[in-house]
Amino acid sequence: MNFLEPSTVLDLQNIRDELVKMEDTIIFDFIERSHFARCSGVYQANNAEVDIPNFDGSFLDWSLMQIEIVHSQLRRFESPDQTPFFPNHILKPILPSINYPKVLASYDAEINYNTKIKNLYIDHIVPMIAKRSGEQKEQMGSVTMIDIETLQNLSRRIHFGKFVAEAKYQSNKELYKKLILEKDVNGIMENITNSQVEEKILERLRVKAQVYGVDPTNKEGERKITPEYLVRIYRDFVIPMTKEVEVEYLLRRLEDEK
Template structure:
């Protein structure tokens, strides 16, 4: 998606095409994560074996913070589709800033549910995609590295709900304006939900998991990711969190009117 061409960004077809591409990224990141066990030490604050001087938090938090600091200097978080997990730690870019045309409302960066995404990933998703439940001390760095990639891919996908919300608001301003003024959260949820599209997503994920989740030269080999788990992750976690972003964004939309 070209964010320098705002006329294309809020096209729902373009948004859906981008979300389809994100599915592939997320699936392949999950497959990479499936080579390792759960490794709970990576997520445990104050773990005796992972003491980090002058840092409060888990090993993953430390690695993610440092990663985002470097990426921010490469202007990753200037892009309107990127949302940092530690916004108070990002640094000024070394590269010249890109002046993206404004498409979303000015408060958009404040719609950030990365804390919830990280919690869901650690406590629910890793249990579904890991090789087994246990530690692998020699692979903690590798686990943290792929966890960061998984988290950032999930975050981008879920926070893309802002673009969905803005597109839907622009498509029917009177309806959404009325619901926002009445604080009709149930009505907003009902109107942003497209059950047919969601069902299509889940069916497509089943097919992708079948194709990507096993070595095509050894179909009797161990499956790296199962359709059941992938559908569960999207149906129970990714789609609801995306809707939460949409609703949070829409509830403030009249601030810009």
């Protein structure tokens, strides 16, 4: 998707194509994470096993913050599809800024679900996809790195709901203006929901998990990720949270119209 060309960014088919690409990335992240134990110590604040001076938080939080500081200097968070987990710590880019055309509403950066996404990942997704419970202290660094990559990709996928919301708003302004003025959350949710598209997503994920989740040379071998878990993650968590983002974005959309 070319963020320098706004007309392509708000094309719903282009958005759906981008979401399909994200599925593959996220599935392979889950498969990579499945090689390790749950390693709950990575997520424990002030873990005695890890001495982090002047930091009150988990090893994952500290590592993610450090990576975002570096990535911010590479202008990662200038891109409209990137949302930082630690927005108060990012730095100005060293590379020259890119003047992306403004596609989303002026408040889009204020819609940040990353804390929810991180809690969802730790509390629900990791227990489903981790190889086993328990610790692998020698693998804390590896676990943390794949966790960070997975969280960043989940964040991008869920926050893409802002582009979906803007595209739908532009396609039927009168309808959405009415719903927004009436603060009709249920009406907005009903109009942004496309059950047929969602079912296609879940069916596609089921097939991908069946193909990607097992060694093709040993189909009787251990499955790295089960179709049921992948479908559940999207059905119960990823899709609903994406729609939360869409609703919150749309409820404020008339702020820019003023």
